[in-house]
Amino acid sequence: MDTSEFLEKAWANEGPKIISGFSRPLYHNLMGLLHGYRYNKRDYGGMIRHTEAAMLKKWASSIRRGGTAVEIGCYGGLSTSYLLSGLRSVGGKVYAIDPFNSDLDKQAELTDDCVPLENKPTKKIVEQRLNKNGFEGLFELIEGYSQEVASNWNPDIKIDFLWIDGNHDQAYLDFKSFEPYLAPGARVAVHDAHPRYGYDAVVRDTKKIFAERKWASMEHVKSIISGVLAD
Numbered sequence: 720m721d722t723s724e725f726l727e728k729a730w731a732n733e734g735p736k737i738i739s740g741f742s743r744p745l746y747h748n749l750m751g752l753l754h755g756y757r758y759n760k761r762d763y764g765g766m767i768r769h770t771e772a773a774m775l776k777k778w779a780s781s782i783r784r785g786g787t788a789v790e791i792g793c794y795g796g797l798s799t800s801y802l803l804s805g806l807r808s809v810g811g812k813v814y815a816i817d818p819f820n821s822d823l824d825k826q827a828e829l830t831d832d833c834v835p836l837e838n839k840p841t842k843k844i845v846e847q848r849l850n851k852n853g854f855e856g857l858f859e860l861i862e863g864y865s866q867e868v869a870s871n872w873n874p875d876i877k878i879d880f881l882w883i884d885g886n887h888d889q890a891y892l893d894f895k896s897f898e899p900y901l902a903p904g905a906r907v908a909v910h911d912a913h914p915r916y917g918y919d920a921v922v923r924d925t926k927k928i929f930a931e932r933k934w935a936s937m938e939h940v941k942s943i944i945s946g947v948l949a950d
């Protein structure tokens with residue numbers, strides 16, 4: 720199945736969901752029950768569902784030993800914790816980018832209004848939370864904006880897993896900014912990329928992302944669309 724056909728099926732209102740190998744929706748739910756309730760969504764102010772959380776963990780645990788994941792949009796560290804719990808088994812590192820509570824005037828100008836700017840988690844709070852969860856030394860929090868961070872990225876650090884959940888009007892821009900640093904066979908996952916569970920702008924950008932290059936192992940998990948570079 721090519722990627723546009725895959726996306727059409729994933730986003731269809733009717734008909735069977737995407738199923739390949741062992742029934743994927745059943746598998747996602749099973750994984751969600753086993754691994755998707757570890758960190759408290761309400762406490763963290765997180766936005767991912769239990770099935771999505773479990774698959775983030777699973778994908779992060781599947782990258783090469785000592786590999787790198789980049790998260791765009793860390794917020795309170797919920798998705799970061801799931802990424803880290805997967806990545807720990809391969810001894811890799813997560814770079815998690817977010818402006819946190821810095822320069823709120825600038826954030827107010829740039830915001831897509833998807834998260835409240837009042838009481839935004841601070842970098843320090845998230846750092847403490849991740850350390851308390853046992854991830855000390857496995858992550859670096861970068862206070863800033865994805866495109867600026869990408870423009871200063873060390874080209875020696877190849878990215879094995881790019882998780883896009885930042886500004887919902889900029890998913891394609893985020894992909895393009897980090898694309899030069901993706902390792903061969905890297906996984907890319909986009910959150911809120913479903914017309915019913917996400918945002919139209921992300922759906923539009925997801926179409927563009929997956930229309931470029933060749934992709935394999937495509938997955939649709941609730942609002943996440945993900946695939947592995949195959950060219």
Ligand SMILES: C[S@@+](CC[C@H](N)C(=O)[O-])C[C@H]1O[C@@H](n2cnc3c(N)ncnc32)[C@H](O)[C@@H]1O
Nearest residue numbers: 765766767792794797798817864865884885886
């Ligand atoms: C939907 S929240 C992320 C939720 C988090 N991934 C989770 O599941 O718990 C989006 C976050 O991205 C941040 N953000 C917005 N634009 C950004 C950018 N250009 N680079 C990095 N983060 C950005 C927002 O401030 C917000 O904290």
